[in-house]
Amino acid sequence: MLWKKALWAAGFLAGVLLAAPSLRAQGTYLDIYIAKAKPEKATDLEALARKIADINRHNNGDHVLAMETLYGDGYTYVFTTQRKDYADVDKGGDAFMAALNKGLGKQASEKLLSDWNSCLVSSHSELRLRRPDLSSKFPKDPQSFAKLVGESRVLRTITVRVRPGHLSEFEALLKDVNAHADRNPDTRPVLVSQLVEGGQGDVYYISFLRSSLGGMDKEPTLKDILGEEGLAKFEKGIGETAAASQSAIYRFRPDMSYPPQEVSDVAADYWQPKPTVAAAAKPKAKAPSGAEVAAKSDTKPNK
Numbered sequence: 001m002l003w004k005k006a007l008w009a010a011g012f013l014a015g016v017l018l019a020a021p022s023l024r025a026q027g028t029y030l031d032i033y034i035a036k037a038k039p040e041k042a043t044d045l046e047a048l049a050r051k052i053a054d055i056n057r058h059n060n061g062d063h064v065l066a067m068e069t070l071y072g073d074g075y076t077y078v079f080t081t082q083r084k085d086y087a088d089v090d091k092g093g094d095a096f097m098a099a100l101n102k103g104l105g106k107q108a109s110e111k112l113l114s115d116w117n118s119c120l121v122s123s124h125s126e127l128r129l130r131r132p133d134l135s136s137k138f139p140k141d142p143q144s145f146a147k148l149v150g151e152s153r154v155l156r157t158i159t160v161r162v163r164p165g166h167l168s169e170f171e172a173l174l175k176d177v178n179a180h181a182d183r184n185p186d187t188r189p190v191l192v193s194q195l196v197e198g199g200q201g202d203v204y205y206i207s208f209l210r211s212s213l214g215g216m217d218k219e220p221t222l223k224d225i226l227g228e229e230g231l232a233k234f235e236k237g238i239g240e241t242a243a244a245s246q247s248a249i250y251r252f253r254p255d256m257s258y259p260p261q262e263v264s265d266v267a268a269d270y271w272q273p274k275p276t277v278a279a280a281a282k283p284k285a286k287a288p289s290g291a292e293v294a295a296k297s298d299t300k301p302n303k
Helices: 004-010 039-058 086-104 106-118 142-150 167-181 222-241 261-271 290-298
Strands: 029-037 065-071 076-083 120-130 154-162 191-197 202-210 242-252
Touching: 029 039, 029 086, 039 076, 039 086, 039 106, 076 086, 086 106, 106 120, 142 261, 154 167, 167 202, 167 222, 222 242
Parallel strands: none
Antiparallel strands: 029 076, 029 120, 065 076, 065 242, 120 191, 154 202, 154 242, 191 202
């Protein structure tokens, strides 16, 4: 994750993933950093995030997708990076710090990270295992996945905490829903991931990538997908297996992101924010006023 080395340097928790061998071949882990800003410091934090993203873009740093919360905990920002294996976590963190040090120098980099930490109420990092086997209409290849992400502007996530000892029953419920959803022409991809480090208990994340908030208005309901009898069975099963759940909606922030090239290419105008011309331009010399011209002429010696 783009922020990983920064977290280590600042003393925050960094996780490593232990995945089942049968799932490791999927090569898809999510490295998550969640930052909650002080309300009065949110503007400063966003400015720092934009600066960090810009440095990474220009110095081949770590790739990250940034989001801000629309519905959920206020002043909260989520930074997500996809990893393929253990080594990729270290590789990404090294790329981030190398880019930062190259762009600013070591001393200025440390100052920037200190400024970042001063803007925070709290932060949290975790690793999740993406679960295509529990997802519905999961993209079949990297190109399709990049297209899905590149066209997305918002993300809705339902977090489910499963009761101890009920993982198999919960996963069976998800697979049953998927079997019906995959046959429904009106359903769209739903991606599932599972917490593996950085939290407590058995937690699953059910996520919906969409092109707009309006894209969620016509989502088929569980009743549409399962029917009345199937819905009743699902509700009974969830009541027995889930301890708690909550939902949140996030909006992508391309100005605070450095997406992989294949994602950026899907919608370059969106994912590649143009530099501010005013910031790059040198200030023009101020034209002298009439009074200044007159005063200057008065100081000239008489011939």
